[in-house]
Amino acid sequence: MRSSVVVLVLGLALAIGTPVTWALTQPDEATGTTVAQAIDAPSPSAMAPSPSPTAAPSPSGAVPPSAPALDLPPVTTRDAAPTVAAPVAAPVRLSLPARGVDAPLDPVGVSADGQMELPEDVDRVGWYRFGPVPGADGSAVLAGHVDDREQGLGALAPLRSTEVGDVVVVTGANGVETRWQVVSRETITKQVLPLDTIFGRDGPPRLVMVTCGGPFIPELRSYRDNVVVVAEPLP
Amino acid sequence: MGRLHPSSGVGRKNGMTVQSDGRNVTVNKTRPIALTAGATGAFALLFAATPALADSHTNATLSVLHAVPETPVDVYANGERLIDDFEPGTLAGPLSLPAGAYDLALFPADAADGSGEPLLSAMGVELPAGANATVAAHLTEAGEPALTPFVNDTSEVAAGEGRLTVRHVAAAPAVDVRAGGEVIIDGLVNPNEESLTVPAGDVSADVVVAGTDTVAIGPADLTVAEGANTIVYAWGSADAGYELATQTVQAGASAPTGVPGGSAGLAADEGMPAPLVGLTVAGLAAAAFAGRKYATSRV
Numbered sequence: 001m002r003s004s005v006v007v008l009v010l011g012l013a014l015a016i017g018t019p020v021t022w023a024l025t026q027p028d029e030a031t032g033t034t035v036a037q038a039i040d041a042p043s044p045s046a047m048a049p050s051p052s053p054t055a056a057p058s059p060s061g062a063v064p065p066s067a068p069a070l071d072l073p074p075v076t077t078r079d080a081a082p083t084v085a086a087p088v089a090a091p092v093r094l095s096l097p098a099r100g101v102d103a104p105l106d107p108v109g110v111s112a113d114g115q116m117e118l119p120e121d122v123d124r125v126g127w128y129r130f131g132p133v134p135g136a137d138g139s140a141v142l143a144g145h146v147d148d149r150e151q152g153l154g155a156l157a158p159l160r161s162t163e164v165g166d167v168v169v170v171t172g173a174n175g176v177e178t179r180w181q182v183v184s185r186e187t188i189t190k191q192v193l194p195l196d197t198i199f200g201r202d203g204p205p206r207l208v209m210v211t212c213g214g215p216f217i218p219e220l221r222s223y224r225d226n227v228v229v230v231a232e233p234l235p
Numbered sequence: 236m237g238r239l240h241p242s243s244g245v246g247r248k249n250g251m252t253v254q255s256d257g258r259n260v261t262v263n264k265t266r267p268i269a270l271t272a273g274a275t276g277a278f279a280l281l282f283a284a285t286p287a288l289a290d291s292h293t294n295a296t297l298s299v300l301h302a303v304p305e306t307p308v309d310v311y312a313n314g315e316r317l318i319d320d321f322e323p324g325t326l327a328g329p330l331s332l333p334a335g336a337y338d339l340a341l342f343p344a345d346a347a348d349g350s351g352e353p354l355l356s357a358m359g360v361e362l363p364a365g366a367n368a369t370v371a372a373h374l375t376e377a378g379e380p381a382l383t384p385f386v387n388d389t390s391e392v393a394a395g396e397g398r399l400t401v402r403h404v405a406a407a408p409a410v411d412v413r414a415g416g417e418v419i420i421d422g423l424v425n426p427n428e429e430s431l432t433v434p435a436g437d438v439s440a441d442v443v444v445a446g447t448d449t450v451a452i453g454p455a456d457l458t459v460a461e462g463a464n465t466i467v468y469a470w471g472s473a474d475a476g477y478e479l480a481t482q483t484v485q486a487g488a489s490a491p492t493g494v495p496g497g498s499a500g501l502a503a504d505e506g507m508p509a510p511l512v513g514l515t516v517a518g519l520a521a522a523a524f525a526g527r528k529y530a531t532s533r534v
Contacts, residue, residue, distance in 0.1 A: 004526075004528040004529040006525075007522070007524070008521075008522050008525035008526045010518075010522075011517075011524075012519075012522045013518070014517065014521070015515050015519040018514045018518065075330060076327070077326065078326055080326040080481055081480065082455040082457040082479050082480075084437050084458050085458040109435075110393075110491050114393065114491060114493075115491050115492050115493040116494045118494075128491075130394065130435065130488070143494050143496065145497050145498070146501075147499040147501040148497070148498055148499055152501065153501050154497070157502045160502065190493055193494070195491065196490050198490065199491065201462075212497035213502065216497075218500065223497050223500075223502075226494055226496065
């Protein structure tokens with residue numbers, strides 16, 4: 001009788017302990033703050049409070065509608081002749097020493113289907129050239145394939161195991177390195193990826209690295225999720 | 236929503252009162268000259284253009300383009316000098332102004348400030364909150380000076396694209412606009428505008444007499460900025476020569492629709508490996524067996 005109690009306890013321990021131990025040894029789905037918080041993009045609702053008629057009390061004394069009191073700002077004038085914008089100096093290299101990532105960067109745009117374009121070569125990482133360069137205001141997006149059926153694992157495959165505090169180094173076109181620190185990693189289902197936040201062009205400088213993750217859906221030849229890592233500039 | 240309209244038409248001032256401080260010029264009488272088709276076009280656009288990019292709910296954004304050849308001017312708004320010694324071919328602004336109606340007047344740059352007859356004026360140009368407009372001082376097709384308000388389309392464009400707007404404000408008949416040798420806008424007449432969305436990047440643009448290959452202006456290289464409205468003005472006259480002027484207005488930039496990222500499943504999060512599933516099942520079975528045995532042994 002005592003032996004059956006022992007077996008009962010051991011069996012339950014095994015049944016509960018095995019999945020729990022497995023789950024605990026898996027990399028976390030997310031670490032640090034959420035991506036949206038880390039990017040700290042001003043939300044549109046905060047930017048645009050609903051107009052209220054009482055919000056702007058008019059100064060005492062009726063101002064004729066056709067002639068509001070002018071406090072004219074200084075006016076700048078410029079030659080309006082057509083110009084070609086100077087090409088932006090694209091960043092050239094991304095590395096996360098702690099995760100063994102060291103990949104060249106290619107400037108990329110938008111592919112025909114409207115998604116961000118990525119370098120064909122999975123050993124290279126794309127920098128979204130319509131967004132800011134790393135270090136400028138807004139979020140600079142670097143993304144790459146996590147893998148490819150012919151080429152194997154991609155340069156950004158280790159992104160899913162990054163931890164808060166990992167140092168990221170981006171080399172600019174002029175060879176100057178900028179250093180960043182990971183503040184957030186999140187695995188987000190592609191359908192609910194906060195694209196406007198991730199590709200935000202305002203707010204403090206952020207480095208946002210994106211690749212694929214989560215379960216693989218063979219029918220779609222695609223992953224279900226995106227792994228998004230946000231880093232802040234290191235002084 | 237509001238509308239941008241010279242309520243009494245684009246007018247020439249007949250009389251005005253200068254108040255004692257010598258700054259507040261109130262134009263009290265206007266003789267409207269024919270409201271140009273361009274201004275009418277601008278009204279139509281106003282209804283379509285939502286002030287999506289309003290940085291404030293009480294301000295409007297105004298730019299002023301000087302496209303009357305060989306005539307430096309001073310620009311006054313509601314009697315206050317807005318721009319001093321404004322040269323042809325230059326753009327002033329963008330200015331953030333309180334929304335409302337503005338009386339605009341252009342005086343010869345060498346005249347004493349705020350006195351004399353304005354060369355051009357437009358009364359009650361209404362700038363609704365959040366609106367983004369450019370007022371162009373230019374020549375009509377017949378070579379008469381005119382003020383035309385244009386509404387700048389700041390609505391969102393798809394990621395990777397830019398809006399290209401061409402405005403015909405030159406003393407010239409209908410023109411075609413070509414980019415890289417290909418006609419992108421045809422039969423544009425003064426003071427109309429036409430807009431299209433193109434992949435962002437550099438283009439070589441020229442303006443030809445409508446339906447011909449006779450180049451009137453250009454070619455000139457210009458950048459169509461991503462997420463912006465690049466506005467090109469064809470201006471000038473046969474005597475003074477024709478030129479292009481450009482203005483870039485931030486439009487709503489869009490994010491790409493997603494980030495692809497893998498096709499092999501090598502980095503996929505798998506479920507629990509089979510041996511571990513087996514171990515769990517074995518544990519459950521053992522517990523169930525022992526539990527049953529324990530229960531029966533108690534009976």
